[in-house]
Amino acid sequence: MPKTTYIIAGDIGGTNSRFSLHLPGQSDPLLVHIYPNEETLQNASSYHHATLKPYLEKCLAEVGQWKTMGEDALLSQVQVVACLATAGAVKTNNTVFVTNIANGGCKIDGNEIEKCQDGLLSLVVRCKLVNDFVGQGYGALDLDLDKECVELIPGSKAKIDDLGPKVCVGAGTGLGECFLTKSSLSPELGYECYPSEGGHVDFVPRGALEVELLEYLKAKFDCANRVSVERVVSGRGLANVYEFLAKKFPERVDKAIHEEFLNAGDQQGRVVGMNSGKDGSLTAQAAQIMIAAYGAEVGNASLKFIPTGGMFVTGGLTPKNIGLIQGKDSPFIKAYLDKGRLNPLLDTVPLFAVMTEDIGLRGARVCAKREFKAMK
Secondary structure, eight states, rough: OOEEEEEEEEEEEEEEEEEEOOOOOOOOOOOEEEEEEHHHHTTTHHHHHHTTHEEEEEHHHHOOOHHHHHHHHHHEEEEEEEEEESSSSSOOOOOEEEETTTTTOOOHHHHHHHHOOOOGGGGGEEEEEEEHHHHHHHHTOOOOOSSSEEEEEEETTHOOOOTOEEEEESSSSSSEEEEEEEEEGGGOOOOOEEOGGGGBBBOOOOOHHHHEEEEEEETTTTOSSOOOOGGTSSSSHHHHHHHHHHHHHGGGGHHHHHHHTTOOGHHHHHHHHHHTSTTTTTHHHHHHHHHHHHHHHHHHHHHHOOOOOOEEEEEHHHHHHHHHHHSSSSSHHHHTTTGGGGGGHHHSEEEHHHHHHHHOHHHHHHHHHHHHHHOO
């Protein structure tokens, strides 16, 4: 008798591990749970024992179908296909070392998870690991363009070429980029997503003040010739830009905000963002500089890939700053379109701001579904 298959999607970030349980073909989750990594991974024997095992036990306790079956019947009648989207470079042997969790990093091994026979972990027959931004790329395939996206160029939905490349560029804690392609010979196979380190290309200043910003960042990070665009376009980048402005224009510093900024640790970008609505403030200027650099980099990626299937601006900073991103006079769009002789090419690229932040988890679900289909 064939086993019933369930899908588990995981989005493993620096702060939290998010899991969702699904039946194949169903996007609505049966159970979603979030584990804070710092607390959960202390003294853990392995990543999967610290997170995936208690999540499976939680599913047994709370998901109706599993509760009805009970553990013994579950172990004999159910199998799980999982995909975990993780920060870090996933190796070809289905392992990854995530550097920014568990006080020094943590290895996740998909092969070990598949082989593990410890309790409910034995349900997992396939565990694929993908880069977290690859997860975002596959998540873009699951978007409702009418409800979850904003057209940044009017008529973008009508411009989409079903065979054209797709690209995601997303600013959050860092700056991620990925691209997806579909074979014109076998389009029924769908899109395949590929990782990129495009967020670490050179930051190129676009004015005199940004030239000074570049020199400041080169000194701060001890770089002789260049710094990555991520040093400007990210949550940390926003903090870098504000720090530069505060030193250049000390007379404009809001003492209360600056004190909060200095005491915010790794949340400095959040402090700047929360106070960026004050007209004429350094926080507002920092946000405008960051968003303009964001638009310029998205424009660069559009020129490189010509994503006629859609350019999707993702990441947590996108919905939070949509007022600076949307509209022909926004800092983002002005910089995006400032490509000289190649401006007409950008008219062929459908451009969207993604307003939902669960795209990574959804992409992991899409990947797990593909794995299950390949197993049949």
